[in-house]
Amino acid sequence: MAAGIRLLSTDFDGTLIGHPSDGRCIPALARALAGFKASGGLWAVNTGRSLAHAIEGLEIFHAPVEPDFFLTHERELYHRDPATGKWQDFGDWNRVARERHAELFHRSGTIFAQLQAFVAGMPDVTLIEEDGHTAGLITSDETTMALVAKGLDALRADFPDFSYQRNTIYLRFCHADYHKGSVLRELCRLLAVPAAEVFAAGDHFNDLSMLDPKVAGHLACPANAIAEVKSAVTAAGGWVSGRRFGEGIAAALAAVLRAPKKTRKKPAAVF
Numbered sequence: 001m002a003a004g005i006r007l008l009s010t011d012f013d014g015t016l017i018g019h020p021s022d023g024r025c026i027p028a029l030a031r032a033l034a035g036f037k038a039s040g041g042l043w044a045v046n047t048g049r050s051l052a053h054a055i056e057g058l059e060i061f062h063a064p065v066e067p068d069f070f071l072t073h074e075r076e077l078y079h080r081d082p083a084t085g086k087w088q089d090f091g092d093w094n095r096v097a098r099e100r101h102a103e104l105f106h107r108s109g110t111i112f113a114q115l116q117a118f119v120a121g122m123p124d125v126t127l128i129e130e131d132g133h134t135a136g137l138i139t140s141d142e143t144t145m146a147l148v149a150k151g152l153d154a155l156r157a158d159f160p161d162f163s164y165q166r167n168t169i170y171l172r173f174c175h176a177d178y179h180k181g182s183v184l185r186e187l188c189r190l191l192a193v194p195a196a197e198v199f200a201a202g203d204h205f206n207d208l209s210m211l212d213p214k215v216a217g218h219l220a221c222p223a224n225a226i227a228e229v230k231s232a233v234t235a236a237g238g239w240v241s242g243r244r245f246g247e248g249i250a251a252a253l254a255a256v257l258r259a260p261k262k263t264r265k266k267p268a269a270v271f
């Protein structure tokens with residue numbers, strides 16, 4: 001196993017591919033992913049996308065190898081069913097997550113009413129309705145998103161388990177127990193892979209929960225990552241790349257996978 005790393009957990013948009021971009025995997029990243037999989041490693045795409053949107057993105061991405069797992073919506077866990085070959089729930093995590101979110105959103109009517117009043121005067125904010133409830137929102141730009149997030153933090157003060165995941169101009173409401181970090185921990189539990197053998201890479205707020213040494217022992221982010229992500233990766237002794245998007249992750253992966261174990265915990269490097 002390459003450098004003792006058994007599982008990659010990579011964000012997709014802004015990490016493996018740029019935005020905007022043609023959505024294709026760059027050659028250096030293709031080589032890194034193929035080499036890792038050839039050594040027996042497992043790859044999970046850990047994204048805010050839906051499963052269908054993630055599959056669509058990976059088809060355009062044209063990686064030389066397929067992910068073993070999709071972690072979608074910042075909380076759901078899928079693997080290929082050995083019998084059907086289709087992407088299916090892995091374990092009962094998704095069922096429990098859906099039940100807990102249905103219960104949370106059912107009793108959160110007050111906060112949704114307050115939210116609607118809060119954004120009523122903000123033409124740059126669009127609420128997203130899914131399955132009969134307000135699932136999230138989109139803003140026109142990240143400055144507006146910062147304002148909305150600040151307002152939401154005040155509104156949810158009385159709802160400790162009501163949270164959200166925020167990524168550029170997109171925000172999804174969720175239970176505080178569910179995020180990229182917790183779904184990755186569940187995958188590690190099912191696979192019996194310790195955090196020390198996990199590599200995680202991301203670029204934005206919704207990646208912070210997995211960019212945690214308790215979740216992944218090896219962390220990286222591309223040069224385009226937000227300051228909060230770079231700080232978290234640096235604090236954990238991870239790799240803050242000087243290159244953007246897939247170029248940065250390819251360089252980080254190559255560096256981490258070739259590094260002897262005893263030197264992998266060195267302070268953050270820019271390369």
Ligand SMILES: [Mg+2]
Nearest residue numbers: 011013014203
């Ligand atoms: Mg991203």
